Amino acid sequence: MVAVTEMTNWAVDLIDVHKTYPRNIQALRGVNIQVGRGEIFGLLGPNGAGKTTLVKIMMTVVRPTRALGTILGRPIGHRGKLAATGYLPENHRFPGYLTGAQVLDHYAALAKVPRALRRKRAPELLEQVGMTKWSDTRVDKYSKGMLQRLGIAQALMNDPELIVLDEPTDGLDPVGRRDVRALLLNLRDQGKTIFLNSHLLSELEMVCDRVAILVNGLVARQGTLSELTEHTVETRITFCGDTASVEGDLKKIGVKLDGSMATVGGYSPEKVNKVIDVLRKEGLTIESVQPHRFSLEDILVEAMGHVPGADGRAGAKQV
Amino acid sequence: MQFLALMIDGFRESRDRKLFWVMLLMSLSVASAMFCVAFKPNGVDILFGTWQIETDVFTIGDEVRADIVATVLVEWIADTILGWIGVIIAIIATAGFFPTLMERGVVEVLLSKPMPRWGLFLAKYLGSMVFLLVHATIFVGSTFLVAGFRWGVWVPGYLLTIPLVVLLFSYLYCVSVLVAVYTRNAMAAVLLTLVAWTMFATVQSVDDMFVFMPEWKEYRTAYQASQTARWIVPKTQDIPILAKRWAKAAAAVELMPINEEVGHKMRDRAEAVERARMAIHPALTIGSSLLFEAFVVMLAMWKFSRKDY
CATH class of the missing domain: 3.40.50.300 (P-loop containing nucleotide triphosphate hydrolases)
Known part of the structure; x- marks a missing residue:
């Protein structure tokens, strides 16, 4: 029809x-x-x-x-x-x-x-x-x-x-x-x-x-591409030194820690500054601070997890 | 504009088939063979004097001679070569047209054009007939010219064989398209079309048997079923009769010598069948056959138009 x-x-x-x-x-x-x-x-x-x-x-x-x-x-x-x-x-x-x-x-x-x-x-x-x-x-x-x-x-x-x-x-x-x-x-x-x-x-x-x-x-x-990516920005901070000494403080801020990389989800300069403060306080060396925009591929993978009936497998839905 | 484009495409697609060239060769061979034969007052000359057959057949008057030439053209040459071999070649050559049209990657571009699906279907259907139209024109045209220039007998009615053969092909092609649309298989289309042709011919032959053996009409149910079936199916066997009538060719029976073994009774009955056949009304036989064709085309068109590709 x-x-x-x-x-x-x-x-x-x-x-x-x-x-x-x-x-x-x-x-x-x-x-x-x-x-x-x-x-x-x-x-x-x-x-x-x-x-x-x-x-x-x-x-x-x-x-x-x-x-x-x-x-x-x-x-x-x-x-x-x-x-x-x-x-x-x-x-x-x-x-x-x-x-x-x-x-x-x-x-x-x-x-x-x-x-x-x-x-x-x-x-x-x-x-x-x-x-x-x-x-x-x-x-x-x-x-x-x-x-x-x-x-x-x-x-x-x-x-x-x-x-x-x-x-x-x-x-x-x-x-x-x-x-x-x-x-x-x-x-x-x-x-x-x-x-x-x-x-x-x-x-x-x-x-x-x-x-x-x-x-x-x-x-x-x-x-638009910017609309789709603006809410999915994250900042990755890599450092070297003893991770255990900052683990508790970083978790309190709500930062994801993966080895010697701390990831701040979303667009939040305040949070990034807090992470840098914690790392500096413990005398750790900051190697890089990189804002990371999601690619279309990241958005697609993320979107696949949000659609009812999308279980990660491709294919038309049979009811 | 769209219709013309699809007709031109029909010709190009026909020309791309190897069978197109086989048929062209066949037509030219027949015309060349006819050209090598000349009728002289004292007999027949073959290959420009290489062989001569003495006979007085051609001294019996121009009218009889014209009758014989028309019979040779229509019954022996056009009916056998074009009406049988030509039509079978055309059925084989065109059977793949619709399955190809409906293939993925081909049909999408066509359906996205501003043309109704039924229009696309009909234009393609008619465009496919260009194959036989071209060959019928070449075959009949060349043999007509040879008969005129070489044999001195002009049979204008013979030219009507062109539309008649195309008509015969269309009766059968509608079946081919219906099968093709449902199965998308050219081989199935060819086989089932030949089965349908045999069936159509059988229905007419059974009905002819009631004329040949009038006493069988006592089996009223069988007789009525035969009559009904005859009017439903396309009358493929009426096409050569119409061609013969319009070319003013002599009836086959008239040329048949009386054989004592066969006897006069059998000849009388054969004449009755021939008379019954020659008495058919062109509009009635063509009209009822076209009704069948229209029904089958509508079925195929409905399927083609409703399908997702």
Whole structure:
């Protein structure tokens, strides 16, 4: 069931998305995600969290059991808005009998891009993804990385407002990944909205404005990277000397002691100063004081422990 | 625009199959073989004078000669080579089209385009017929031209064999697509389509038996069941009859010499079957067959449209 909510200014506004597959396998259990216009949004989560199902629901490849919300201000599946969306699925395959240029022309025609525009855009995009010299080669001769580049070009042929990319850097070498990151940032600067689904957290960290962490069919965390990391800062203080002499005092302050490293949880300069005072009082040598921001990986692992039904194992929930 | 793109894709996909080239070779071989045969007043010349068969068959008048040529074209060449071998090759070559379309990584990009699923399905379905349409055109076109220029007999009605063969293929292809959508297996699609073809032909043959042996009509239940079944299934055996009628070819029975062993009675009965077949109304036979095809296509389309990929 897909219902319409009131018109919003979000590029993607998904509300209460459920998907139950046959044999009562719950892939999504009420997902709410909002993506602002002109931002790069990252969707991450462990395998089997429901990320690809969610992307496929957005692109009408999978039918939701229940879904409210809009994409580009219209209900999910609105044909006009699908024409304004570019999509690169995970592990995509193009017909091997087509050349790179023919792939772009064929899929753009299906996206209702006028012929004249197709002829103009295809060489430009092939140039942009570094595939110009392979444009007349059959796709079945392409490597995985070349297919990925072509797939990205295909997703951009209709000059979309919203670009949905599922594992866009899969199969690319480091230079290719850097090129894709640069392309994404360039597209954002042009005002495009980009919805990224990737398991490469470091990639997401480098380009995303906001992220959502999907665990076991539910959104565990959602926000900007700084919002997600501000409450999870810790400070690690390493020292040398007799640990036993300070153990009692440090525990009183509420500091975690691991060998010769004291960890102060959260953002608390006062606590850090108190720890330094205790260490100095006992004549211990302080080697380093390092504030430590959690990476996306730390947040993901932490989020997995907070979702009902997430027992640390990946996979859709069967009820 | 979307429909045209999928039709062009249908042609490209057909062209990519090795069987496409096998069939092209077959068509050109048949046309070349025909070109090597010439009808002269005193007989038949083969391979530009290499062999000559003396006969007076072709001195019996232009009308009879045209009848014979039309019969050779429709019944011997088009029906046997295109209507049997060609259709079987087309069934094998196109059986993988839908399973490939529905593979992971392929279907997602297509379904994300602003096109209803039923539209995508129908365009792909019709696009798949391009395979046989191209070959039927080449085969019939080339043999038509050879018959005209080399044999001096122009049979315009023979050109209608092109849509008729495509129609015959469509009766069978709908079964192939239905099986493919449910099983995603090209081999299963080929096998079950051939089984269905045999079944359709059997249903019509059983019904013909009631004309050949009118005394069997006393078994009313069997007769009525046969009549009903005939109108439900696609009438694949009516296609060559329509082709023959429209090409104004002589009936096979007319060309059959009276054999004392077979006897006049058997010939009379064979004529009755032939008359019954030739009396079929084109709109009725094609219309009822298309109804079956539409039903099967709707079933396949429903499954295709409701599926999660």
